[in-house]
Amino acid sequence: MTKSYNPKDPFFKKAKQEGLRARSAFKIQEIADRLKLYRKGMAILDLGAAPGGWLQILARIVGPSGKVVGIDLQPIRGMGPNVKTAVLDIYAPDLDEKLRELHDGAFDAITSDMAPKTTGIKATDEARSIALAEHALALCSRLLRPGGSFVAKVFEGSGFEDYLREAKKQFDQVKLIRPEATRGRSFEIYVVGIGFRAAQAPQAPAEPANG
Numbered sequence: 638m639t640k641s642y643n644p645k646d647p648f649f650k651k652a653k654q655e656g657l658r659a660r661s662a663f664k665i666q667e668i669a670d671r672l673k674l675y676r677k678g679m680a681i682l683d684l685g686a687a688p689g690g691w692l693q694i695l696a697r698i699v700g701p702s703g704k705v706v707g708i709d710l711q712p713i714r715g716m717g718p719n720v721k722t723a724v725l726d727i728y729a730p731d732l733d734e735k736l737r738e739l740h741d742g743a744f745d746a747i748t749s750d751m752a753p754k755t756t757g758i759k760a761t762d763e764a765r766s767i768a769l770a771e772h773a774l775a776l777c778s779r780l781l782r783p784g785g786s787f788v789a790k791v792f793e794g795s796g797f798e799d800y801l802r803e804a805k806k807q808f809d810q811v812k813l814i815r816p817e818a819t820r821g822r823s824f825e826i827y828v829v830g831i832g833f834r835a836a837q838a839p840q841a842p843a844e845p846a847n848g
């Protein structure tokens with residue numbers, strides 16, 4: 638999970654050359670290219686968006702008629718007109734209200750590249766990481782439109798199988814992608830949910846039989 642800074646890394650160099658804020662931009666680019674999840678005019682929510690690499694790619698795809706909302710614990714500055722950002726913790730009690738100020742309505746897609754501050758203690762880091770991914774998945778029921786898509790970074794460790802099981806309940810299809818820009822020894826993988834199933838309305842009790 639450690640992010641070693643390596644200027645010789647080809648993705649780092651390419652990101653610099655292309656004016657991208659983070660090498661991780663190539664991960665969402667690859668996911669978008671492979672699965673064709675995003676289109677012009679869409680509204681996308683990006684969780685853990687700083688410094689803004691994913692926002693740059695997503696903003697390009699949705700174009701001027703679309704919108705990308707990025708939130709993070711860190712400020713994100715200087716994005717284009719179709720990007721709105723806020724310093725916001727996904728656990729904030731007023732999250733929905735604050736998001737409504739940036740976009741009123743459900744999102745067509747939610748993405749999450751969130752990562753916790755690492756402690757170096759594998760079990761703690763994995764637990765915090767899966768907790769972030771779980772919270773992102775739980776937010777779909779409030780913020781994602783039926784049929785929408787979801788992408789989240791998850792570390793393959795304890796809790797991963799349960800996470801997949803939960804994602805499969807909520808989406809018609811679930812795919813796993815390890816983008817090329819993911820560093821060699823990393824356990825990170827992206828869980829992609831396609832076709833969000835709207836929460837089932839509670840069933841009305843059966844009519845009592847006549848007679």
Ligand SMILES: C[S@@+](CC[C@H](N)C(=O)[O-])C[C@H]1O[C@@H](n2cnc3c(N)ncnc32)[C@H](O)[C@@H]1O
Binds near residue numbers: 687708710711726
């Ligand atoms: C790997 S970085 C994201 C990089 C980003 N995708 C990009 O391309 O620029 C992970 C981010 O998750 C954010 N994060 C961690 N916990 C969070 C939380 N509770 N709420 C919002 N953001 C969080 C961190 O502040 C960090 O900026």
